Amino acid sequence: MASEVVGRMVERMLARAESGTGQPVEEVINETLYHEHLRLSKAGSSDEAKADRAFYSKIRHELPRASVNRQQRLLHEIVERYAREIQGHFDPKAYAVATKFAPPMMNALLNGLSPGRLVTRLRDVPSLDEHLIIQGEVETLQRLHERGTIVLTPTHSSNLDSMVLGLALHRMGLPPFTYGAGLNLFSNPIVGYFMHNLGAYTVDRLKTDPLYRETLKEYATVTLEFDADNLFFPGGTRSRSGAVEAYLKKGLLGTSIAAYRQNVMRGKETSNIYIVPCTISYPLVLEASTLIDDYLREAGKQRYIIVDDEFSKVRRWLDFLRGLFALDLRIYITIGKPLDPFGNDVDEQGNSLDPRGRKIDPSEYLLVDGEVGEDGVRDSVYTGNVARRLVGAFQRENVALPTNVVAFAFFELLRKKSNERDLYRFLRGLGPEISLPMPDVEQALALLLEELQALAGKGGIRLSQSVGSGDIPEIMRRALKSFGIYHTTPVIQRKGVRLHVGDGNLVFYYRNRLDGYGLMGTRRLVPPRRPG
Amino acid sequence: MSRQAGEKKPRIAVLGAGNWGSTVAHMIGANGYPVSLWCRSEKQREEINTHHTNTRYLEDTRLSQNITATNDLEEAIVGAPLIFVVIPSKSFREVVRAMGEVLRPSQFVIHATKGIESRTHLRMSEVLLQETCALQFGVLSGPNIALEMCQGKPAGTVIASEFPRVIEAGRSALVSEQLRVYANTDVVGVELGGTLKNVVAIAAGMLSALDLGENAKALLITRGLSEIARIGVALGADPMTFAGLAGIGDLMVTCSSPLSRNHRVGAALAKGMKLDEAVEKLGMVAEGVNTAKVVHSIAERHRLDVPLLESVYRALHENLTPAEGIRELMQLSSRYDIDRALQGH
Numbered sequence: 110m111a112s113e114v115v116g117r118m119v120e121r122m123l124a125r126a127e128s129g130t131g132q133p134v135e136e137v138i139n140e141t142l143y144h145e146h147l148r149l150s151k152a153g154s155s156d157e158a159k160a161d162r163a164f165y166s167k168i169r170h171e172l173p174r175a176s177v178n179r180q181q182r183l184l185h186e187i188v189e190r191y192a193r194e195i196q197g198h199f200d201p202k203a204y205a206v207a208t209k210f211a212p213p214m215m216n217a218l219l220n221g222l223s224p225g226r227l228v229t230r231l232r233d234v235p236s237l238d239e240h241l242i243i244q245g246e247v248e249t250l251q252r253l254h255e256r257g258t259i260v261l262t263p264t265h266s267s268n269l270d271s272m273v274l275g276l277a278l279h280r281m282g283l284p285p286f287t288y289g290a291g292l293n294l295f296s297n298p299i300v301g302y303f304m305h306n307l308g309a310y311t312v313d314r315l316k317t318d319p320l321y322r323e324t325l326k327e328y329a330t331v332t333l334e335f336d337a338d339n340l341f342f343p344g345g346t347r348s349r350s351g352a353v354e355a356y357l358k359k360g361l362l363g364t365s366i367a368a369y370r371q372n373v374m375r376g377k378e379t380s381n382i383y384i385v386p387c388t389i390s391y392p393l394v395l396e397a398s399t400l401i402d403d404y405l406r407e408a409g410k411q412r413y414i415i416v417d418d419e420f421s422k423v424r425r426w427l428d429f430l431r432g433l434f435a436l437d438l439r440i441y442i443t444i445g446k447p448l449d450p451f452g453n454d455v456d457e458q459g460n461s462l463d464p465r466g467r468k469i470d471p472s473e474y475l476l477v478d479g480e481v482g483e484d485g486v487r488d489s490v491y492t493g494n495v496a497r498r499l500v501g502a503f504q505r506e507n508v509a510l511p512t513n514v515v516a517f518a519f520f521e522l523l524r525k526k527s528n529e530r531d532l533y534r535f536l537r538g539l540g541p542e543i544s545l546p547m548p549d550v551e552q553a554l555a556l557l558l559e560e561l562q563a564l565a566g567k568g569g570i571r572l573s574q575s576v577g578s579g580d581i582p583e584i585m586r587r588a589l590k591s592f593g594i595y596h597t598t599p600v601i602q603r604k605g606v607r608l609h610v611g612d613g614n615l616v617f618y619y620r621n622r623l624d625g626y627g628l629m630g631t632r633r634l635v636p637p638r639r640p641g
Numbered sequence: 642m643s644r645q646a647g648e649k650k651p652r653i654a655v656l657g658a659g660n661w662g663s664t665v666a667h668m669i670g671a672n673g674y675p676v677s678l679w680c681r682s683e684k685q686r687e688e689i690n691t692h693h694t695n696t697r698y699l700e701d702t703r704l705s706q707n708i709t710a711t712n713d714l715e716e717a718i719v720g721a722p723l724i725f726v727v728i729p730s731k732s733f734r735e736v737v738r739a740m741g742e743v744l745r746p747s748q749f750v751i752h753a754t755k756g757i758e759s760r761t762h763l764r765m766s767e768v769l770l771q772e773t774c775a776l777q778f779g780v781l782s783g784p785n786i787a788l789e790m791c792q793g794k795p796a797g798t799v800i801a802s803e804f805p806r807v808i809e810a811g812r813s814a815l816v817s818e819q820l821r822v823y824a825n826t827d828v829v830g831v832e833l834g835g836t837l838k839n840v841v842a843i844a845a846g847m848l849s850a851l852d853l854g855e856n857a858k859a860l861l862i863t864r865g866l867s868e869i870a871r872i873g874v875a876l877g878a879d880p881m882t883f884a885g886l887a888g889i890g891d892l893m894v895t896c897s898s899p900l901s902r903n904h905r906v907g908a909a910l911a912k913g914m915k916l917d918e919a920v921e922k923l924g925m926v927a928e929g930v931n932t933a934k935v936v937h938s939i940a941e942r943h944r945l946d947v948p949l950l951e952s953v954y955r956a957l958h959e960n961l962t963p964a965e966g967i968r969e970l971m972q973l974s975s976r977y978d979i980d981r982a983l984q985g986h
Contacts, residue, residue: 451746451776463774465741473746474776477806487777490803494776 110335111192114327118188122320123181134180135172137320141187142169144318152315164190191324195289195310240433243277244571245444245506249457250385253447254283256459257381258336260365261286264354264388264503265342267395271309274340274389277442287332288340289325289361308337326364333368333382343499347396349404351621353388353503355637357496359489366450366488366495373472374481380472381459384495386445386502390573392438392510393595394618395429401618405536432595436587441510443571445502452494508571509561509623512600515588516619518554519545519601519608521629532634539613547606551581553629558584560628570626592619650674653814654721656736658685658710660698662727664787665753669725669814670705677717678710686710702791715743723749723810725781726769730756730928734768741773749807751800753781755835759931762939764832779807780828781815782835783886784894790820797821799887801831823886830882833873837950838892839903839929840936841865844953845896846907847963861949862889862896867980868947872936875943902927910956911963933957948973 125131132140145165152158168183175183253259263274275285287308292315310328313321333339341361344354365382372380394400432438447455449471454462461471474491475481522545529535558579564570565577575584592600592611599611600619610616625633650673655666658680666678680686689695689710693703711717718724718740728736733754744750750773754765761768769775779802790796796819800811803826812822825831841861848857869892870883882888895901899908906927909919920930937954940947952970955961 453774463741464771465738465773467741467774469746469774471746476747484806486803486805491776493803 110328110331111189111196113331114192114195114324115185115189117331118192118324118327119181119185122184122188134177134184135175138168138172138180138183138187141165141318141320142172144316144321148315148317187320188324191316191321192328194313195325195328197309197311238276238280240437240439241273241277241280241442242439243280243442243444245387246385246446247281247444249447250444251281251283252457253383253385253455253459254338257379257383258333258368259286259338260333260362260382260384261338261340262343262362262384262386262499263340264507265344265347266351266389266391266400267347269395270342270347270389271340273440273442274387284338286338286340288342289329308332322360326360326367329361329364330367330371333364334371334377336379343496347400349400349407350624350635351394351397351401351404351618352624352635353507353622355500355503355625355635357499359492359496362495362499363489363492366491369450369471370475370481370483370488373475382450383455383459384448384450384499386448386499386506388441388443388445388503388506388508390441390443390508390510390622392436392440392512392591393429393432395425397615397618398596398612401614404618405533405614429595432591436590436594438591439573441508441571441573443506443508445506448495448498448502450495451491452498504570504625505568506571507622508573509565509576510573511575511584511588512591512619513622514554514557514561514576515550515585515592515601516616517623517628518557519550520616520620521557521631522550522553523610524631536613536617539610539616541602541609541611543613544604544607544609547603547608550608551585554581554584557629564626564628651722652677652720654679654717654724655727656714656717656724656740657727657729658689658695658698659727659729660695660787661753661785662725663689663695663699663702663704664785664790665725665727665781665815666708667702667704667791668817668820670707672814672817674707674814676705676708677721678708679714679717680710680712683712686712699787699791714739718743718748721748723751723814725811726750726752726754726765728752728754730754730758730765730931733765734758734772737769738772744773744775746774746776748775749777749779749804749810750775751779751781751802751807751811755782755832755839756928757836757932757935759935762935764829764836766828766832777804777807778802779804779811780832780835781811782831782891783823784890786894786898793819795819795821797823797886797890799823799825799831799885801825801828801882801887803828825882825885825887827879827882829876830873830878830880831887833876833878834869834883834885834887835891836928836932837869837872837936838865838888838895839927840933840950840953841869841892842895842901842903843907843910843927843929843933843957844949846899846904846909847911847956847967848907849899849904850908850911851963851967853967858896862892864949865896866892868950871945871947871980872939872943872950875945876939903929906930907953907963913962916957929953930957 122131122134122137126133142165145161149158149162171179171183250259263270271288271290278285285308287310289312290309292311292313312325329339343357343362345358348354365384369380369382449455449461451471451474453469453471456462460468463469472481477484523543524535527535529538558576561570561572561576562579565572575587589601589603593602596612596615600615602609602611621635624635652675653669654677655662655669656679658678663678666676670676678689685695685697689704689708693706695704726737750769752765752769757764758768766778766780769778779800781798781800783798785796785798798820800808800822802808808824816822844861844865845858848861866883866889869888870880873883874880895903898904902923905923906919906929909922910916933950933954936950940951948970952961952966956963956966
């Protein structure tokens with residue numbers, strides 16, 4: 110795989126340099142040297158950093174005297190280094206083995222985190238499996254898997270997502286999907302071993318070199334062309350605010366159209382690529398505190414002062430899973446309707462449909478004067494269309510859970526009663542002395558549920574079982590229990606007949622999952638994130 | 642559609658043979674492209690094909706010989722790499738839905754309709770996206786009085802699309818010594834510029850009828866543009882678009898042309914006529930009357946401050962007399978000349 114990527118990349122860079130549509134090779138290499146130098150100056154003294162420094166210092170010395178041929182060779186070496194690192198230790202044979210053993214192993218990892226503990230206590234540990242509800246277009250996904258290559262595009266709230274999805278795919282009878290995982294996730298050797306051999310490739314977010322980014326995209330494109338189903342988190346990183354992603358990164362998403370075009374041009378038989386939206390809804394989110402603190406620091410700028418709380422990660426995982434199991438909470442995985450690489454709906458037979466349900470041939474979107482042709486601007490507009498459709502699907506397939514609805518009603522009621530207009534100052538004032546009478550919150554909740562029922566009736570959102578039941582005391586009980594079991598401070602606490610703020614930031618975080626629907630007459634509080 | 646000189650020019654379809662549709666077809670035909678012009682009326686088709694005239698809309702114009710009129714939508718569309726849709730907003734959806742039956746993903750669609758669908762508040766390109774497989778689309782808009790164009794007078798126009806090839810195709814079909822074609826990527830802004838100016842045109846009619854002078858008209862045009870931009874930006878447009886042909890350009894021509902339907906409605910109201918009477922006297926509906934309603938609800942939804950457009954709405958639909966409306970507007974506290982929210986974009 111890596112050699113295919115390197116070959117294509119080098120060919121493309123040379124062609125661009127020659128035609129004058131891109132930089133000369135020497136400039137490309139200089140840019141790499143610049144970006145890598147910046148990165149390495151802050152990279153410490155790990156073995157990898159040392160090896161990288163040695164590699165680039167060799168290139169820096171050679172470049173000024175290098176002939177054209179030698180320059181091309183250096184470019185080749187750099188791209189190859191990138192591609193090998195991205196690919197990691199992936200081994201097709203190990204992949205086959207891992208495919209068989211990974212799901213139970215993953216379950217084990219999630220349940221115990223220590224294989225030793227597993228062997229002895231396997232029977233006592235409830236399976237995470239039982240805590241997943243998989244719903245939506247599962248059958249369509251299974252069918253399309255037979256007909257083409259799948260790009261699964263989930264919402265992203267937690268580092269647990271990829272593992273939860275691994276389990277879900279196994280439950281649906283599908284093999285593991287390839288996906289790009291942040292370098293930090295490979296630091297745990299056990300998790301790292303399995304991730305590599307399940308086709309996870311490495312993404313180093315600290316590498317800012319455009320050549321690296323392009324190599325990464327090419328890698329994803331090639332895996333798709335080689336029929337490897339892919340998992341992309343189109344939001345890029347975990348949602349900091351807790352809101353469902355309303356702005357998507359188009360880089361990786363765009364590889365589906367690139368791979369499709371290559372497939373069509375080669376006359377490949379199973380050329381189809383299907384993009385399948387998916388939402389993951391957690392009643393509690395493992396990293397909620399860190400994420401919302403990070404969000405507020407960024408969004409509120411100087412208005413907000415952050416207080417850090419450190420916890421050992423393993424300990425938090427255990428607490429989180431214990432909480433989940435003890436309260437019998439469910440994680441909802443919802444599979445949305447599939448799209449083609451242009452953003453059109455796809456039926457169960459894999460046909461692309463126009464908005465009125467008429468069958469169309471998507472390859473015709475690529476025609477230039479009657480032939481399939483490359484056009485970067487055109488394809489990025491198509492990808493923009495896919496992104497828009499995915500954002501819509503995320504909204505509709507989002508599942509409102511008791512923690513979300515209670516946090517929303519509570520938060521909005523507090524906002525209405527406060528005369529602080531500035532969101533960040535309001536949040537800063539949300540201390541434990543702030544409370545509301547229980548009946549008031551229940552009343553607001555009743556109205557919110559009515560609105561949600563109506564919205565869900567139109568297919569605008571999904572409701573969890575208990576939220577759908579409309580049983581207010583039950584919803585309240587579930588939410589308060591969930592809020593009390595995992596987070597350091599209970600998010601919302603009941604004291605007598607009043608509900609008190611426990612952790613205002615987390616109330617905001619869990620509320621944000623329902624942001625952007627205009628519920629309770631509110632405006633969007635979390636603006637869609639844009640680049641830069 | 643880039644091609645060598647001497648290569649055969651592809652056939653282009655134009656849907657709608659009103660005055661603007663016929664004019665678009667005429668200009669494309671004059672550039673040497675075969676044109677299929679679709680219209681509903683058989684009589685009109687026959688007249689265009691036999692006499693090369695369309696007297697109902699363009700009395701004195703001899704249309705290009707390259708135009709073939711047809712009543713068969715499929716015949717017009719199939720095989721044409723580029724399709725212009727020039728259908729009033731009221732029947733736009735119905736026609737593009739029918740077009741969707743035969744349209745293929747490789748075909749480019751450019752619409753030239755200045756209006757918003759009154760029921761849904763959608764722009765025409767949004768309707769197009771709901772009804773067809775077209776993704777490679779654009780919009781044609783600008784200060785283009787059909788009659789002047791047919792008389793061969795010089796003009797400029799804008800094609801907006803996110804797809805450079807669509808702009809290129811539209812430009813090669815239309816560009817001539819008489820017509821300059823400018824490109825823009827801001828589809829939303831170009832659509833809204835052409836649509837919202839109709840409301841200001843009604844106010845311009847009122848000013849003329851009340852004989853308030855040229856200073857007042859300049860005040861109206863600039864403040865009107867400012868409000869148009871405010872709505873545009875709230876709906877996702879680039880404010881700079883309104884400084885172009887599809888913004889200030891179109892607004893100027895509409896406000897200074899006493900023949901436009903919107904202008905006439907405004908004038909009639911200023912002379913004390915009721916809206917129903919004014920519309921009846923006109924014999925056709927001015928787009929601005931509906932657009933004012935749409936603007937009113939958009940302003941409400943996005944909580945936008947657009948006093949001028951709101952006054953037109955109230956004059957049309959809430960019995961505010963134009964004279965009172967102007968008095969109210971003159972009494973508002975004046976703020977910054979240039980909207981600060983639009984600066985620094």
